[in-house]
Amino acid sequence: MSNETDDDDIEGxxxxxxQGRQLHNLSEYPFAPTLKEVDLTLxxxxxxxxxxxxxxxxxxxSMRQNLLTDATPLLQLPNPPALEELVLSDNELKETPSFAAFTGLKKLDVSFNELRTLAPMADLASAPLVDLRFANNKxxxxxxxxxxxxxxxxxxxxxxxxVIEGLDTLVQLEELYLGRxxxxxxxxxxxLTNLKRLGLQSNRITHIKGLESLVLLEELQLSHNGITQIEGLATxxxxxxxxxxxxxxxxxxxxEGQSSMEHLWLNDNEVESLDGLGEALKACASVMNTLYLERNPAAGDAEYKSKICEALPNLEQLDALLVA
Known part of the structure; x- marks a missing residue:
């Protein structure tokens, strides 16, 4: 979808x-019946x-960042199965209508609204939906x-x-975000053995467990929880x-088994010493690119940088600074 806003293209x-015209209505603009893509963002x-x-x-x-309170008029589209992507994020929606007629929908974004239930999503069972975004709701x-x-x-x-539940059948999932x-x-x-990215940051988790079967996982976000021990990552x-x-x-x-790890964030913890760092990261020492350890007691070590660079010779970034 192009982001150009030249008036010459209005009747393309x-x-x-x-996008971004602060319109209160569409009265000044003609809509050709041939239109396939409409961007009314902001x-x-x-x-x-x-x-x-x-x-x-x-x-x-896309009607992202508007003042919509009701999405039911979408049900009046003359050809609902043709719609493949719908963006209604950043509005004032309190309910979602039944999208059962949208049997061709592949992507739906209703984030940043006031929605209280996912139940209406069951109506999309016949759609080839690959991307659902429901963040920042209730x-x-x-x-x-x-x-x-x-x-x-x-x-x-x-x-x-x-509670993490109701996802057992979503075996094609590659990205799951449950942070905050x-x-x-x-x-x-x-x-969910096809997961590659899992976001669980800013929750109330105290133990890393239940991930053993997620052997394809490439990115794991567990920051800002109450975790006291690194565990459950062996597989x-x-x-x-x-x-x-x-x-x-x-x-x-x-x-010790993390031979592929390139980026590790451990800042703002209570790590007391750098002892054992080299052994713990030995398997990934040759590929480790980024390490954050700032605001740990260990960061006060007089030889902080030299010890870490000795253990990780190919490190490119330590905390917020590039390694010279």
Whole structure:
């Protein structure tokens, strides 16, 4: 989708973009019936106008950052199965309508609204949905997703979720983001063996466990929890990025099997000493690119930089500074 806003392109055959014009309505702009892509991002629109209902070929619609309170007018589209991507994030939606008619939908983003339930997502069971973004809402329970078996990416961050559940059937998932919730335990992820990226930062997790079957995992985000010990990672030999910043770790250990790890965040913990660092990171010493250890007691070591660079000879960045 192009981001150009030249008025000469308003009546283009395939697309129209009115991004960032602070429009209150669309009365001044003609919509050709041939339009396939419509970008109305960053305006002041309060409703989905009739002009949009007259587009039989619409495949891509973004109404991000508007003032919408009701998405039901979308059900008046003349050809719902044609729509492949719908972006309604950053509005004032309190409910989502049934999207059952949108049988061609591949991507849906309703983040940053006031939605309280995922249940209506069950109506998308017939759609080839691969990307669902539901972040920054008021969801407490993961539900309505069991039949969305085509999903590859699921974003549920910044909600009010306490328990990881209802995801067992989503075996195609490659990305799962659950950061900034109220989760206390890593559980019910055993079937998600295709996961490559998992975000669980800013929760209430105290133990790293339940990840043993996620052997393809490349990125694991567990920062800002209450973790006291590095554990449960022995089978995760493909980790490239591990973020454990802002926890309660007192030492660096149990990373001996991480031969692929390039980026490690351990800043803002309680690591007291650099003793054992070289042994713990020996397997990945040749590939380690970035290490954050600042704001740990160990960072006060008089030979802090030299000891770390000796253990990690190919390190390019230590904390916020490049290694000269």
């Amino acid at each position: 055959i395939g697309w129209i973009t009115l 305006n002041r629109l309060k409703e989905i106008e009739e002009k949009i209902h007259s587009l039989p070929n619409l495949r891509w619609l 969801v407490k329970v993961i539900e309505g997703l069991t039949q969305l078996t085509s999903l590859r990416s699921l974003e549920l961050g910044s909600n009010r979720i306490r 919730n109220k989760i206390e335990e890593i559980q019910n992820l055993e079937n 995760l030999e493909n980790i490239l990025t591990l973020d454990l910043a802002g926890n309660k770790l007192t030492k660096i250990d149990n990373l």
